[in-house]
Structures are given as structure tokens and as C-alpha cells.
Amino acid sequence: MTDALNTKRSEEIFGSAKNLMPGGVSSPVRAFKSVEGDPIVFDRVKGPYAWDVDGNRYIDYVGSWGPAICGHAHPEVIAALQETLEKGTSFGAPCVLENQLAEMVIDAVPSVEMVRFVNSGTEACMAVLRLMRAFTGRDKVIKFEGCYHGHADMFLVKAGSGVATLGLPDSPGVPRSTTANTLTAPYNDLEAVKELFAENPDAISGVILEPVVGNAGFITPEPGFLEGLREVTQENGALLVFDEVMTGFRISYGGAQERFGVTPDLTTMGKVIGGGLPVGAYGGRKEIMSMVSPSGPMYQAGTLSGNPLAMTAGIKTLELLKQEGTYEKLEALTKKLLDGILTAAKESNIPIHGQSISAMFGFYLCEGPVRNFEEAKSADTERFSKIHRMMLEKGVYLAPSAFEAGFTSLAHSEDDINATIKAFQESFSEIS
Numbered sequence: 001m002t003d004a005l006n007t008k009r010s011e012e013i014f015g016s017a018k019n020l021m022p023g024g025v026s027s028p029v030r031a032f033k034s035v036e037g038d039p040i041v042f043d044r045v046k047g048p049y050a051w052d053v054d055g056n057r058y059i060d061y062v063g064s065w066g067p068a069i070c071g072h073a074h075p076e077v078i079a080a081l082q083e084t085l086e087k088g089t090s091f092g093a094p095c096v097l098e099n100q101l102a103e104m105v106i107d108a109v110p111s112v113e114m115v116r117f118v119n120s121g122t123e124a125c126m127a128v129l130r131l132m133r134a135f136t137g138r139d140k141v142i143k144f145e146g147c148y149h150g151h152a153d154m155f156l157v158k159a160g161s162g163v164a165t166l167g168l169p170d171s172p173g174v175p176r177s178t179t180a181n182t183l184t185a186p187y188n189d190l191e192a193v194k195e196l197f198a199e200n201p202d203a204i205s206g207v208i209l210e211p212v213v214g215n216a217g218f219i220t221p222e223p224g225f226l227e228g229l230r231e232v233t234q235e236n237g238a239l240l241v242f243d244e245v246m247t248g249f250r251i252s253y254g255g256a257q258e259r260f261g262v263t264p265d266l267t268t269m270g271k272v273i274g275g276g277l278p279v280g281a282y283g284g285r286k287e288i289m290s291m292v293s294p295s296g297p298m299y300q301a302g303t304l305s306g307n308p309l310a311m312t313a314g315i316k317t318l319e320l321l322k323q324e325g326t327y328e329k330l331e332a333l334t335k336k337l338l339d340g341i342l343t344a345a346k347e348s349n350i351p352i353h354g355q356s357i358s359a360m361f362g363f364y365l366c367e368g369p370v371r372n373f374e375e376a377k378s379a380d381t382e383r384f385s386k387i388h389r390m391m392l393e394k395g396v397y398l399a400p401s402a403f404e405a406g407f408t409s410l411a412h413s414e415d416d417i418n419a420t421i422k423a424f425q426e427s428f429s430e431i432s
């Protein structure tokens with residue numbers, strides 16, 4: 001390979017890792033399976049940058065897949081963590097920091113009157129589904145093609161073609177009997193949802209979705225879609241659940257529900273809320289959350305849930321985000337980046353479609369518009385894979401898949417954005 005990048009040490013470490021862990025990684029998408037080359041092994045991160053074990057520096061647009069919205073290793077978060085660390089890492093008993101973070105979440109997120117902390121987004125989504133079922137006494141759930149809600153059995157369903165495909169498991173090991181209760185519809189297709197409700201009277205506990213999709217590239221809700229889901233769920237005695245694990249505290253301080261003015265019954269959170277430590281949460285109306293053990297009969301627990309270290313990182317991160325002008329800054333910065341990417345592609349006659357909201361962006365190498373996962377699939381993944389490698393060589397770290405959103409942070413400067421746009425210009429022009 002004519003790689004300009006020296007990745008000798010990365011290759012050595014990843015080579016060993018492959019014998020130690022499946023695929024050499026702790027989470028699949030890190031393995032660079034859908035882009036050129038081997039994964040880069042990181043040594044440290046700071047602000048908008050990541051350094052690999054060979055000493056190369058990258059401007060990072062993955063941000064640990066979302067949490068690093070204030071920039072990596074923010075000095076105030078680190079200082080708060082160091083102070084908390086001295087008092088111990090896990091109590092297994094109530095701590096006041098849980099109250100603090102709970103109050104902040106309840107103040108910020110319109111749908112949340114009560115919250116339960118867990119350790120990951122997967123855990124939050126798994127618990128919220130149990131809660132949807134417990135509260136409604138119904139077993140079925142509607143999800144959308146291309147939306148990711150963690151790796152729990154009942155969410156591992158990809159929709160086939162057709163409007164309302166009955167779910168078949170995406171992974172061996174997931175029982176058909178489990179996913180039989182998972183109904184799927186194309187994103188932005190309200191009619192498909194209405195049909196599912198008509199076909200399954202009094203059987204659907206609710207609808208769960210990413211209010212802005214970040215796990216199939218970046219897809220925004222069409223006007224009226226979220227509002228329509230709010231109505232159709234209410235009409236059918238079902239719950240509306242926003243999975244804001246990615247969008248929470250990123251699309252705005254109150255999440256996508258604040259930005260779009262549609263209030264779900266329940267919300268899941270993760271990523272930003274943990275400020276880089278493992279935290280997830282689910283919350284919603286008091287009446288529903290009171291079903292959760294020990295105040296109600298729905299069981300859900302966690303040895304490390306609400307631990308002081310994780311709560312501290314969350315609290316500090318939200319404090320930083322709450323400051324005046326934060327989201328205006330993120331919005332402008334991200335828009336500038338996206339505009340630069342779109343212009344650069346067009347200058348090289350490369351078809352592209354992209355969007356940004358607040359500190360999230362995404363582009364597809366196709367004409368667009370992209371309103372659902374099916375349309376997203378027309379993107380040129382081979383070209384993306386090459387661009388991804390070229391950008392790495394130019395010191396820019398993008399998510400290693402054509403179907404992931406990009407994340408900016410408060411630490412990214414105008415200079416970082418300009419350098420990134422320049423790298424895109426060069427890459428697009430080299431490949432066209």
C-alpha cells in the first residue's frame with residue numbers, strides 16, 4: 001500500500017488484538033470493516049484531537065461516538081473526576097450526585113419528570129421497552145428501519161423490503177419468537193405506522209425512534225413526521241419513545257424533543273449524559289416511571305448504576321453545555337464544516353447530499369434526498385471508503401462507515417474546520 005501514514009505500531013497492536021478479542025475490538029464498528037485499511041490505535045485524546053500510537057495527530061469527528069461534545073478530556077471534567085475519585089469509584093448506595101444529575105436532566109428534557117440511571121444506551125433502551133410493555137400490557141413495538149437502539153435481542157431487526165415487514169432477527173442467537181414482536185416501518189413513513197396500528201389492534205405498546213437518525217448516516221425527520229407519531233400513538237393508547245442516546249444534549253440542550261417541539265412519553269439517553277464515562281438513562285412521565293422497581297413492579301437494577309464517577313462526568317459536562325451561546329456556537333461551526341464539505345464535493349463533480357443540525361452532521365455520496373435507510377443505501381460506499389483513508393492520511397478522523405453521523409465539539413476551532421475542509425477539497429479532487 002502506498003500509505004503516507006506511518007501506522008506501524010497500530011498494525012502491531014491490532015495484529016495482537018485479533019488473537020485476543022473477536023475481530024480485535026471491543027465494539028464492531030471500530031474494526032474499520034467497511035473502509036480501507038486497518039484501524040488506528042489511539043494513544044490519547046485532548047480537545048478536538050486524537051493521537052495514535054505512532055504519534056500521528058487527527059482532528060476527530062467521532063468524539064468517542066458522541067460523548068465528547070465539550071472536547072476530549074476537558075480540563076474541568078478531568079479536575080472534577082480527580083476530586084471525586086479520591087472519595088471512591090462506586091458506593092452501591094445512594095449518593096447526592098445522582099440527585100444533582102437527575103435534577104439537571106429533568107430540568108432540561110421536556111418529557112422527563114423522573115429518571116433512572118443505567119450504564120449504557122443499550123441498557124436504557126432495553127429497560128424502556130420492558131417499561132413500555134409493563135405500562136401498556138402489550139407486547140409489540142414499532143421501530144424504524146435504520147434506527148439503532150442498542151444490541152438487545154428485540155431491537156436487532158432490520159426491515160426487509162415492503163412497507164411493514166414482520167421482523168426477522170439480524171443476528172444469530174436472537175430468537176424469532178422475540179423479534180416477532182418487533183414491527184418495522186421505513187423512517188419518515190407515517191402511513192406505514194398507521195397501517196401497523198390498524199393491523200395490530202390493541203397489541204402495540206408503542207413506537208420507538210431516533211428523532212433524528214444518526215445510525216444510518218444522518219437523516220432528519222420530515223415536517224409533520226414526529227407530530228404525526230405523537231398523534232397516532234395517542235389515538236391508539238400506545239407510548240411514544242424518543243431514543244435520544246445520540247441526540248440528547250447534542251441537537252439542543254433539551255434534545256431533539258426540545259428542538260422539534262414534540263414531547264414523547266419516554267426518553268432514553270446515553271453518550272453525552274455520561275461525559276465520556278459509561279452512563280445511560282431513561283425517563284419520562286412520573287405516572288409511567290413509577291412502574292419501575294422498587295417504586296413499582298417492573299424490575300430493573302444495576303451494580304454500578306449511578307456511580308459517583310460517572311455522575312460527576314455527566315454533571316460537569318452538562319454544566320459546560322448549559323453556558324450561554326453553546327449551541328449557537330456548535331450550530332454555526334458544524335454548518336460551516338458541512339457547507340465546506342458539500343461545496344468541495346460539488347467542485348469535483350462528486351454527487352453528495354448532506355445535512356447538519358447543531359453539533360451533528362452527515363453526508364452521503366449520492367444525489368439525495370435521503371429520507372430513510374433504503375434511500376441511504378444508494379450512497380457510494382466504495383468511494384466513501386477511499387475518502388475515509390485519504391482523510392486519515394491528511395490528519396482527519398471520520399467515523400469508519402458511510403452510515404454514521406459526524407460529531408463536532410466546542411473544542412473544534414475555526415482553524416480545525418478550515419483545515420478539515422481543505423483536506424476534503426484535496427481528497428475529493430484526487431478521487432474525481
Ligand SMILES: *Cc1c(COP(=O)(O)O)cnc(C)c1O
Nearest residue numbers: 120121122148149150243245246
Ligand atoms: C449509541 C446508541 C445506542 C446504544 O448505546 P450504547 O451506550 O452503545 O449501548 C442506542 N441508541 C442510539 C440512538 C445510539 O446512538
